[in-house]
Amino acid sequence: MSMLGADRATASSTDAPITLSEPPPRTLDLRDTTGLWGNLGVSLLLPVAATYVVLADRPLSVTIGAIVVGAVVGSVLLGLGAAAGAREGVPAMVLMRGLLGRRTSYLPTALNLLQCVGWAAFEVFIIAEAASRVLGAPRWPFVVAAGVLATLMALRPLRAVRVLARYAVWAALAAIVYLFVEVLSEPLRPVAEGGAASFWTAADIVIALPVSWFPLAADYTRHVRGGRTAFAGAAVGYGAATVALFTLGVLALAAYGRAGLDVMDALLAVPFGLIAVLVLLVVEVDEAFANVYSTAVSAQNVVPRLDRRVLAVVVGVVATGIALSVDLIAYEPFLFLIGAVFVPLVGVFVVAYWLLPRGAWDVSETAPARPLLLMAWAAGFVAYQLTLPTFFTGPGAGWTAWWAARQAELGIDPASGWSASLVSLGVAAGLTALLSSPGAVRARRAAVR
Template identity: 45%
Template structure:
């Protein structure tokens, strides 16, 4: 009975359990901050305007500044969920009224369906890069089954992320960072001319999660725990993801990644023990599809 009481009730009539602490929120948002195709996002980060490449220092500073601004916006949008216990789309009723709030709710559903389907595609493509002998549709189905399982027990899934998955992701990111730093030279040249557009790009990556923030924050023990977990977890993870992407793109070749975003997977799989550690990142990607569902 306690396990049932610690899970999300099936309707909004039930009182949402307040079981997520700052570490739970931090683990969830840190995992959401690492995206498989986020690695290829280094292309736009390094040259957001298309004609004024950034220096490595400018790109990294833009990543930190943009992440802090964007995640602060996500964190602030999460606090009303903690205080009221209501998800984001219900909170919109107070702004627009019940009838008009249906419009953003429908748009949110469409957005989540689109992103959820996109994530299944990403997971399947990444898994195919590791196990090219297994058909792509098989990975789509397996990813869908795992996503569904996580969705049935959402709070349990978040606790699972904190206890086990996050550790594997940290180890994998450290391993790939060590390997890429030894294999690819740091990008040379560039300037600070495109700094502002780069910051704007990173902010956009973060604030895309605003429509979901309250959905998870309503189960936080406090608004401070939700805000700190979001800003801390997502910022650190996104900075690490884009920073690692800079070197992955350098190894794969900017032209190849620009032609096919999934080409950024190749350096990961080719690294020593790459299939193992990249497999952890692929498995972790299901938290993205889970969050959307």
């Protein structure tokens, strides 16, 4: 065996496979899986974004109820994707071969590459921006440090997962509990202003968070020992973290009357708040790591023999460069638009994989195309935009205006209060069930004859 071959065999036996042709080691248990997804759910973006889920002039319990409902719906969907990855033992974009066919799976793969690189850069940017504000130092050294750390973690992902699950999760939990105690020691005032128009629009924002991880879930749970373990770990870990961080932001808004990035300043002002926030900032590097690693693994769906370590280094350098040079706040709506593309794909996948009768899930290089499911996916995306167009300003404002005009033509009230995620999921799932029904299949076969 050559030195390179020996190196690959050793790496594969102790960590994630180097190429797509190698089987994944099944080494992650329930503690590892729950800890990983709990860590991925811990993000300082959630308390900052909590203002968008607040229902003005309503009891805080109603807002928290919307957070819980959104977290449950989104996390169950995430868990189903995680369980499928554990059952099939393949990365998320390879899993899409069974849904759309090998070559057709390149479409979600391309979108996922854009999404993962963008979010990796955005996470590095946010970590550095927050650290810069907290410590009163220039931002660029923190960009470089976060980018390097995320890339190093992506080189040995299973080792990183174990560290996150067994150590980092407890540090994050301690910091969150401490901040909750400090916030709840203050009187909670009624919130007169909020970003959510209805209960379901508030829940919609929360649903989007766990669903956004659906195209990445199997990259990690292919290493989990069973589907039930993968489902429970992903759904409980990410769901609990989502509820905790959004609720912390809502309570901080009620306690201090400060929203957005000002919430960070309020949390920093509490005793030992600096330490708690710094702990959460360090833990947040795991999200950048996950996006770097998943970019590399997603690319292997197209080029299965490329070394994921080389891909991870390239992605890490690109993401760090973007974080240093691009206005990522202006880029954020494009990331949300890509996320909206994946919401209906979740509906199509869940119905096709879990609810419809089927044989083996074909993830081979000869997996046949299923073009009708592209129609269900596209219809779900259209339904999402007609319910709640992705909001752009500046050069992208024409997108929002075009969909708003379509809403007006169809008599759709933009203030209806519907959840765009649930509408999109329902349309995509319903069409998938209809197009895949035995009657529809027989009709297509008869037409071919």
